[in-house]
Amino acid sequence: MSQTTVDIVIFGGGGDLSLRKLMPALYRAHVNQELDKSIRIIATLRSVSNSADNGRDEFVNRIKQALQKHLQAQEFNPGHWQAFSERLCVVGLDIVDTNKGWPELSALLSLSDNTPLFYFALPPSVYGTACENLAEHNLIHPDARVVLEKPIGYDRESAEQINNKVGEYFPEANIYRIDHYLGKETVQNLMVLRFSNYLFEQLWDSKSIDHVQITLSETVGLEGRAGFYDNAGAVRDMVQNHLLQLLCLVAMEPASKLCAKEIRAEKIKVLNALRPLTGDDIKQNTVRGQYGFGVVSGCEQRGYLDELGNPTSTTETFVAIRAHIDNWRWAGVPFYLRTGKCLQQRYSEIVIQYKPVSHRVFCEDAGELCSNRLVVRLQPDENIQLELMTKDLERTDVHLQKMSLNLNEGSKQPSNIRDAYKRILLDAVRGDSTLFTHRDEVDASWKWLDPMLDYWQKSKDSPVEYSAGTWGPTEADQLLKKDGAIWRNPKNGEQSQ
Ligand code: NDP
Ligand code: BG6
Numbered sequence: 001m002s003q004t005t006v007d008i009v010i011f012g013g014g015g016d017l018s019l020r021k022l023m024p025a026l027y028r029a030h031v032n033q034e035l036d037k038s039i040r041i042i043a044t045l046r047s048v049s050n051s052a053d054n055g056r057d058e059f060v061n062r063i064k065q066a067l068q069k070h071l072q073a074q075e076f077n078p079g080h081w082q083a084f085s086e087r088l089c090v091v092g093l094d095i096v097d098t099n100k101g102w103p104e105l106s107a108l109l110s111l112s113d114n115t116p117l118f119y120f121a122l123p124p125s126v127y128g129t130a131c132e133n134l135a136e137h138n139l140i141h142p143d144a145r146v147v148l149e150k151p152i153g154y155d156r157e158s159a160e161q162i163n164n165k166v167g168e169y170f171p172e173a174n175i176y177r178i179d180h181y182l183g184k185e186t187v188q189n190l191m192v193l194r195f196s197n198y199l200f201e202q203l204w205d206s207k208s209i210d211h212v213q214i215t216l217s218e219t220v221g222l223e224g225r226a227g228f229y230d231n232a233g234a235v236r237d238m239v240q241n242h243l244l245q246l247l248c249l250v251a252m253e254p255a256s257k258l259c260a261k262e263i264r265a266e267k268i269k270v271l272n273a274l275r276p277l278t279g280d281d282i283k284q285n286t287v288r289g290q291y292g293f294g295v296v297s298g299c300e301q302r303g304y305l306d307e308l309g310n311p312t313s314t315t316e317t318f319v320a321i322r323a324h325i326d327n328w329r330w331a332g333v334p335f336y337l338r339t340g341k342c343l344q345q346r347y348s349e350i351v352i353q354y355k356p357v358s359h360r361v362f363c364e365d366a367g368e369l370c371s372n373r374l375v376v377r378l379q380p381d382e383n384i385q386l387e388l389m390t391k392d393l394e395r396t397d398v399h400l401q402k403m404s405l406n407l408n409e410g411s412k413q414p415s416n417i418r419d420a421y422k423r424i425l426l427d428a429v430r431g432d433s434t435l436f437t438h439r440d441e442v443d444a445s446w447k448w449l450d451p452m453l454d455y456w457q458k459s460k461d462s463p464v465e466y467s468a469g470t471w472g473p474t475e476a477d478q479l480l481k482k483d484g485a486i487w488r489n490p491k492n493g494e495q496s497q
Contacts, residue, residue: 004430005036006145007114009105011095011130012121013043014059016225017149019066021180022121025421027067028075030084034426038114041087042105048092050104056090063088095126098133106137117428119147123228124158128165135169147176147428150241151232152439155453156446163439172439176428181242181348182435183420183427186382186408187249190350193376193384193407195254203354205329210371211485213351214246216339219296220346221317221468226308233315234288235449238339244271244445245437247335250350251325260434264441271444275324282455287464287475289318291342294468301342301468316456316463317341320476322483336480338487342468348378351488367392367400375404375488382418383408 008026010018029035043063048055064085068076089108093101109116116139120127127148134140146166153159166175181187194200203209216238222229229237248267255262277285290313292303305311318340325335354372362369373387384407392401427435466473471489480486 005038005114006117006429007040007042007109007112008117008119008425008429009042009044009109010119010121011044011093013090014045014047014062015121017121018043019063020070021421022119022425023063023066024070025419025425027071027080027084028419028422029426030087031075031077031080034422035087035429038112039087039429040089040112040114042089042091042108044091044093044101044105046092046094046100048090050092050101055092059090060085060088095122095130095133098136102133102137106139109139115143115145116141117145117147121149124149124151124153124162127162131166131169140169143174144170145174145176145428145431146170147178147425150177150179151236152177152442153446154231154236156443156450159442159446163442167439173433175439176433177437177439177442178424178428179241179245179435179437180420180424181378182245182249183422183424184378184382185418185420185423186376186378186384187246188435189382189384189408190249190376191258195258201254206331206333208354209333210353210355211334211336211483212247212250213336213353213485213488214243214250214338214349215351215487216243216348217343217471218339218341218346219343221291221296221301221304221342222307230308230310230313230315234317234319234339234341235453239319239321239337240445240449241437243337243339244448245441246350247323247337248441250352251330251335253329258434260432260436263434264438268438268440268444269327270325271441271448273325273327273330274448275326276448276451277321277323278451279455282452285322285479286452287318287320287473287479288316288456289340289466289473289476290315290463291317291340291468292465294342294470296342296344296469303465303468304342314456314462318343318463318466318472318476320472320479321452322479334483334485336485336487338472338476340466340472344469344471345490346380347490349488349490350376350378352376353485362398362400366398368402369400370402373488 010022012018026041045059048059064081091101091105091108093105118134120130122130148166153162194204248270251270252266255266290304294301304317305313320338323335323337352374356371360369369389375385377383386405386407388403388405390401390403392399424435464473464475477487
């Protein structure tokens with residue numbers, strides 16, 4: 001077992017990710033007593049001076065405000081904050097300037113025997129320089145770990161460069177490539193469901209399953225990240241990582257053991273079995289969209305181009321893809337993937353759509369006979385439901401009724417407290433890399449997506465416009481309609497029961 005007494009160094013400590021996700025996650029871990037007492041949280045940022053103290057106090061106050069804003073109202077507690085703030089250290093540091101802050105960071109780390117856990121909440125363009133400076137200041141000892149954020153790179157080549165560069169300084173075993181979707185409780189529940197139930201062991205292949213849908217639908221737009229998002233788009237921001245990771249967990253073969261090495265090996269096999277999409281296949285199997293003006297959750301939303309202030313951007317804010325996995329288990333089963341910003345409702349869901357029964361024995365009057373469906377909801381509520389047909393007990397005649405078995409009945413904990421970043425950060429602290437991605441996974445996912453991104457870049461077609469607050473372009477519905485399928489969209493405000 002790796003050492004759990006670490007010092008967490010967040011480079012880019014004043015950035016959006018740090019203040020919105022990492023600090024709240026660490027605060028929650030602190031309140032739950034999941035962080036060893038000796039663990040320090042060292043945030044680095046350029047705007048603080050190391051000689052005067054006032055910049056530090058101001059920044060600590062910013063963290064406090066960020067916690068008050070991003071935690072649930074009842075979660076913030078002045079007593080806990082006081083103790084949490086005692087863990088915080090602030091260093092004014094510039095990644096690209098070898099003198100600014102590096103000697104101070106080095107001195108701070110030398111005060112403790114804790115293993116350093118370096119979290120790069122930084123633009124990937126400075127990962128290499130960060131590694132060089134860590135090495136120059138002798139901060140990379142054999143157990144030191146580094147956490148890298150997604151997306152790794154911009155395409156296959158740039159991802160390889162980043163992985164090679166970081167790999168010069170850290171062994172693969174000490175590199176934690178984060179995908180916070182894998183920290184979501186229901187994602188892990190999916191593995192338990194698949195690998196501990198005879199029922200699903202038998203009913204998890206092309207003989208039983210008609211198709212799979214994975215939707216990651218967001219209501220938010222650019223959220224002040226226009227610079228990043230316009231260079232990325234939905235494929236790089238969501239498909240390359242979150243969506244393909246979920247697809248891997250649905251489609252992978254059972255690992256012989258639940259350990260990082262075995263699971264990663266199975267996920268890589270899935271990514272390598274994705275049927276390549278090239279040329280005309282891309283047109284036939286993908287839809288990309290960009291939101292225009294609309295109303296989201298009752299508020300007017302400007303169109304993407306207007307919000308961005310650039311009328312010529314062709315960045316996609318929505319994408320739908322029909323994918324196939326060419327192996328024995330999944331031959332002929334389409335995987336429909338969809339993600340978008342400014343859609344009607346925030347929800348993430350995996351739908352396993354079973355085949356219809358072979359023969360209907362009930363008369364037409366007995367009502368609609370729906371195929372079974374397993375719905376794995378990741379958010380906003382975390383839930384797993386199995387839809388089955390039963391008899392309507394209120395009636396004396398045989399009338400069919402669809403019922404849902406709710407498999408999360410036992411959980412009383414509000415899902416917003418089950419913070420995926422907390423879970424994943426604590427795994428990195430413990431040195432458990434099961435839920436982190438190997439560089440070969442990153443490579444295989446870019447290998448599949450690169451032709452699509454190239455094709456769009458070269459083609460003269462712009463993404464189709466959809467009104468903000470809808471479910472995206474109607475072309476995405478057509479994509480499924482051709483196969484006789486239909487997206488499962490929750491009704492407005494619907495939660496799993
Ligand atoms: P921000 O632009 O908000 O923050 C980036 C941080 O990098 C800033 O704090 C900035 O520091 C720091 N930085 C940039 N250049 C330097 C430098 N030369 N020296 C020191 N610090 C530097 O970006 P995000 O926080 O949104 O994103 C950070 C990373 O996390 C990116 O890789 C992004 O893709 C990824 N990510 C972000 C998510 C999010 O929700 N925000 C979600 C998933 C991934 P300073 O404050 O000093 O200017
Ligand atoms: C991040 C993306 O990785 O995931 C964001 O960069 C997106 O654009 C976010 O909003 C969604 O995460 P969640 O957990 O809110 O679904």
